[in-house]
Amino acid sequence: KAKSEGRSAFHFFEAGMDADLQKRRVIEQGLRLAISRDELRLVFQPLVGLEENRVTCFEALLRWDHAEMGTVSPAEFIPIAEETGLIVQIGEWVLRQACRTAATWPADVRVAVNLSPIQFKNRKLGELVRAVLAETGLPATRLELEITESLLLADNEQTLQTLHSLRALGVRISMDDFGTGYSSLSYLRSFPFDKIKIDRSFMADLDSKGDSLAIIKAVIGLGHSLGMSTTAEGVETEEQLQAVRDQGCNEVQGFLFSPPIGADAVHALLHREAARANQVRKAS
Numbered sequence: 001k002a003k004s005e006g007r008s009a010f011h012f013f014e015a016g017m018d019a020d021l022q023k024r025r026v027i028e029q030g031l032r033l034a035i036s037r038d039e040l041r042l043v044f045q046p047l048v049g050l051e052e053n054r055v056t057c058f059e060a061l062l063r064w065d066h067a068e069m070g071t072v073s074p075a076e077f078i079p080i081a082e083e084t085g086l087i088v089q090i091g092e093w094v095l096r097q098a099c100r101t102a103a104t105w106p107a108d109v110r111v112a113v114n115l116s117p118i119q120f121k122n123r124k125l126g127e128l129v130r131a132v133l134a135e136t137g138l139p140a141t142r143l144e145l146e147i148t149e150s151l152l153l154a155d156n157e158q159t160l161q162t163l164h165s166l167r168a169l170g171v172r173i174s175m176d177d178f179g180t181g182y183s184s185l186s187y188l189r190s191f192p193f194d195k196i197k198i199d200r201s202f203m204a205d206l207d208s209k210g211d212s213l214a215i216i217k218a219v220i221g222l223g224h225s226l227g228m229s230t231t232a233e234g235v236e237t238e239e240q241l242q243a244v245r246d247q248g249c250n251e252v253q254g255f256l257f258s259p260p261i262g263a264d265a266v267h268a269l270l271h272r273e274a275a276r277a278n279q280v281r282k283a284s
């Protein structure tokens, strides 16, 4: 009796087992099946170029709709996917899906895809990116890869080689969440990133006093002197927009402009933008 019960889905909810641990198990088990069950989807959040005054890029963000748990946050399931290695398969799905979708957008709009450091352990990452670009027809120059700081990146020859080979394809490399890790600055020295994305915690602190403005100003200056473009994440208010614009920030992303939206809504947004650009052209 005990044996057959042990194999049912309910064996995760063993009496006395910590609730967090139980949830973790359910997530881990569910993730293994998420792709085949078609439970993953991408949403896209616009990045607005302040010089161009238009949407220049969309960041692809992963969503998981689970039958019982509802929509699970990536903050919750990505770490588990990384620990179990499932991120490799999931990351490949994200990359392919993002490039396929972006290939239907206008030629001056890029897509940004988040990569986990675990994906760099796989020597074939460069080949995978090249194959997905070929298969989807998306030009390499329209793909940005976002990487967060992590120990794995530190002075790792193989990772650096992979980054250089991706760059050689024409792909852009962005440093995500800049300023949150303890070695942000040394990463800038180890690889010539194309873009620095300033973590949204600095934006959130802007309104309260503090030194966030000084830090944002310094990071933008640093980026520019290193020939890197700068993006402010988490821009939610006009005041924050004005502050980063005044400092010469190149690009903004945040709820002020738009939350992440579905692929259909992206097409609608791009149509509205094209209509607006046309009107501006006619008027001038």
Ligand code: C2E
Pocket: 045, 060, 061, 062, 073, 074, 075, 078, 091, 094, 114, 115, 116, 146, 176, 177, 200, 233, 234, 235, 236, 253, 254, 255, 256, 260
């Ligand atoms: P991230 O790459 O830094 O993505 C930005 C996150 O900030 C997104 O959360 C986005 O919804 C949120 N955000 C954007 N604008 C605002 C704003 O104005 N205010 C606030 N409060 N939040 C804003 P999301 O979608 O929950 O993703 C969380 C993190 O999960 C991402 O942070 C990224 O590190 C990771 N992630 C998401 N999708 C993927 C993926 O496909 N692969 C990997 N490896 N990681 C992913």
Ligand code: MG
Pocket: 059, 114, 146, 176
């Ligand atoms: Mg990102």
Ligand code: MG
Pocket: 176, 177, 197, 233
């Ligand atoms: Mg980010």
Ligand code: MG
Pocket: 177
């Ligand atoms: Mg973040």
